[in-house]
Amino acid sequence: MAATTVTIYVPLEPEVDVWPLLAVARESGKRVAIPRIVDREHGIMTFDWLGLASTTRADELVVGEFGIPRARVADEARSGDVDLVLVPATAVDTNGNRLGGGAGYYDRWLAGARIEAIPRAFALGVVFGVQVVAAGTFAVETHDQPLDAWVTEHGISRNNASAL
Numbered sequence: 001m002a003a004t005t006v007t008i009y010v011p012l013e014p015e016v017d018v019w020p021l022l023a024v025a026r027e028s029g030k031r032v033a034i035p036r037i038v039d040r041e042h043g044i045m046t047f048d049w050l051g052l053a054s055t056t057r058a059d060e061l062v063v064g065e066f067g068i069p070r071a072r073v074a075d076e077a078r079s080g081d082v083d084l085v086l087v088p089a090t091a092v093d094t095n096g097n098r099l100g101g102g103a104g105y106y107d108r109w110l111a112g113a114r115i116e117a118i119p120r121a122f123a124l125g126v127v128f129g130v131q132v133v134a135a136g137t138f139a140v141e142t143h144d145q146p147l148d149a150w151v152t153e154h155g156i157s158r159n160n161a162s163a164l
Contacts, residue, residue, distance in 0.1 A: 003083035003122070005031045007047045010061065010069040015088045016126045022050070033077040037065035037105070045105040047077045079113035082121040087147060089125045095135040096146040096159025098125055110145035125150035132157070 006025055011017045025032050033047035048071035050060055064070035087106050091099040100106055114120050123145065129152040149158040 003030065005033070005077070005082050006084040006086065007033045007035065007077070007082055007121075008086050009088050010034055011088070012068065016128060018086055018126055021086070031077075031081075033082065034061075034071055035068075035105070036070040036074065037068065040065050043104045043108055045109055047082065047109075048073070049075045049077050079109070079116050079121065082113070083119075085110070085113075085121045085123050087123055087125045089127050089131065089147075089150070091131045091133050091138060092125045092127050092147060092150045093133050093135045093137055093140075094157075096125075096148070096150065097135070097138075097140045097144060098147050098150075099138050104143065107143055107145045111143065114145070122149070123147045124156075127152055129154050 008018045008021055008025070009015070011019060022032055031049060033049045035045050036048050038044045038046050050071055051073065060072055061069040062072050085106075087098065087100075087110075089098045089100055093099075098106075110121075110123055125147040127150060132150065132152060146159055149156055151157075
């Protein structure tokens with residue numbers, strides 16, 4: 001996939017640190033956005049574009065909800081403008097189901113984006129190999145949004161049921 005616009009998350013322990021990808025994305029001419037909690041009570045987040053400034057976190061970020069860093073400037077990326085979403089996970093099963101942090105922020109955003117955006121953003125889970133588990137290991141709810149693929153230190157695996 002030749003994505004021109006991507007989202008990355010600001011990693012919190014023990015998530016995979018994807019921040020170094022910011023420099024790679026920019027060098028490749030990609031626009032990058034990071035998540036921002038918009039409505040904590042209803043579990044709604046959006047993504048804000050990062051400026052083209054330095055790649056140091058201190059220059060680009062401020063503390064947001066739950067202490068999670070967000071972009072210094074709120075400049076919302078529309079779901080139709082996003083090609084690739086890097087998604088953190090606690091676990092991913094071999095069917096591409098994701099176990100997240102429990103608040104459903106990514107599930108809600110992906111559900112909305114999959115309805116609104118054509119073509120839709122490709123959801124790529126980012127986990128360590130030990131976080132990939134057998135299908136059926138954890139409960140999957142009707143509102144959970146599957147990943148299109150996931151990447152570990154061992155490579156990329158694709159969800160065979162993915163529409164892409």
